[in-house]
Amino acid sequence: xxxxxxxxxxxxxxxxxxxxxxxxxxxxxxxxxxxxxxxxxxxxxxxxxxxxxxxxxxxxxxxxxxxxxxxxxxxxxxxxxxxxxxxxxxxxxxxxxxxxxxxxxxxxxxxxxxxxxxxxxxxxxxxxxxxxxxxxxxxxxxxxxxxxxxxxxxxxxxxxxxxxxxxxxxxxxxxxxxxxxxxxxxxxxxxxxxxxxxxxxxxxxxxxxxxxxxxxxxxxxxxxx
Numbered sequence: 001x002x003x004x005x006x007x008x009x010x011x012x013x014x015x016x017x018x019x020x021x022x023x024x025x026x027x028x029x030x031x032x033x034x035x036x037x038x039x040x041x042x043x044x045x046x047x048x049x050x051x052x053x054x055x056x057x058x059x060x061x062x063x064x065x066x067x068x069x070x071x072x073x074x075x076x077x078x079x080x081x082x083x084x085x086x087x088x089x090x091x092x093x094x095x096x097x098x099x100x101x102x103x104x105x106x107x108x109x110x111x112x113x114x115x116x117x118x119x120x121x122x123x124x125x126x127x128x129x130x131x132x133x134x135x136x137x138x139x140x141x142x143x144x145x146x147x148x149x150x151x152x153x154x155x156x157x158x159x160x161x162x163x164x165x166x167x168x169x170x171x172x173x174x175x176x177x178x179x180x181x182x183x184x185x186x187x188x189x190x191x192x193x194x195x196x197x198x199x200x201x202x203x204x205x206x207x208x209x210x211x212x213x214x215x216x217x218x219x220x221x222x223x224x225x
Contacts (some may be wrong), residue, residue, distance in 0.1 A: 007173055008182050008198075015179040018090070018165075019158035022097040023105075026154045027147065029098075030105040035139070037106070038113035049110075053103045060100065064167025067096050071168065088170045093178070096168040101157040105150040112146025113139065145220030149213055156209040160202065 037049055055063055071077045072087040086092035120142060124134035140147070162180040169176035180202070186195035 007177075008179070010174055011177050011179050011182055014090075014174075014177070015159060018093055018097060018178065019155045022094055022101065022158045023151055023154040025094065025098055026101060026105040027151060030102060030150065031109055031140075031147070034106045034109035035113055035135070038110045052106055055100050056103050060161065060163025061167055063100060064096060064164040067092070067099070067164070067168045071095065087168055088172060088176055090169075090176065093165050093169040093176055096164040097158045097161055100161055100164045101154045104153040104157050108146045108149040108153065109143060110146075112143035116142045145216055148216050152209060152212050152216070156206070159205065 033052075037045055068087055069075050071085060071092055073083070073085045075085070075087075078085050086095060116139065120138050121131075121134055124138045125131075129137070160180060162178070162184075165176070165178055166181065169178075171177050171181050179198070183195055183198050183202070186192075186198065
């Protein structure tokens with residue numbers, strides 16, 4: 001990897017920063033959302049869950065185009081804010097990455113809350129714990145495996161995402177050019193050695209993610225027995 005240019009190391013730092021910020025935002029937003037989806041009896045629950053799951057089936061470029069239409073120079077945001085745009089900015093990358101990874105974060109947390117059942121919260125209520133206090137001291141600790149899985153999936157998905165961030169962020173070196181974009185550049189320029197190194201590194205990272213998820217699942221099963 002010593003043959004890589006300084007630009008790719010800069011892109012690596014940008015990608016890690018993007019994945020870290022996106023994961024934190026997703027956990028903050030996705031945890032209460034997953035709690036509501038797991039416990040609500042509203043007719044709107046599955047409708048909201050369906051909307052959240054859309055990025056799993058939508059082509060990334062379609063999601064990116066929708067975001068560009070909303071947040072771009074001629075989008076709704078620009079018309080309401082006097083020309084302000086989030087397109088081709090780091091903030092736009094975060095928005096696109098967060099929406100793309102949202103179902104991968106919400107679903108494991110929702111499953112963890114659903115598996116917990118009502119009993120722990122009912123016991124906490126009999127001990128006069130407020131719903132908010134019980135959520136932080138009872139529900140979240142019990143849902144820890146789901147939270148860990150969600151964090152790993154959110155981070156890993158953001159590291160590897162390409163279509164959405166290319167549409168909303170462009171391919172601007174030092175500003176919005178994420179690591180996965182370099183693989184395409186290397187192939188187009190017939191730089192096969194660099195492409196092989198980068199593809200191998202990203203594949204190794206993917207294997208580490210799958211192994212981590214497997215260990216989390218094994219640990220949670222062991223604790224539940």
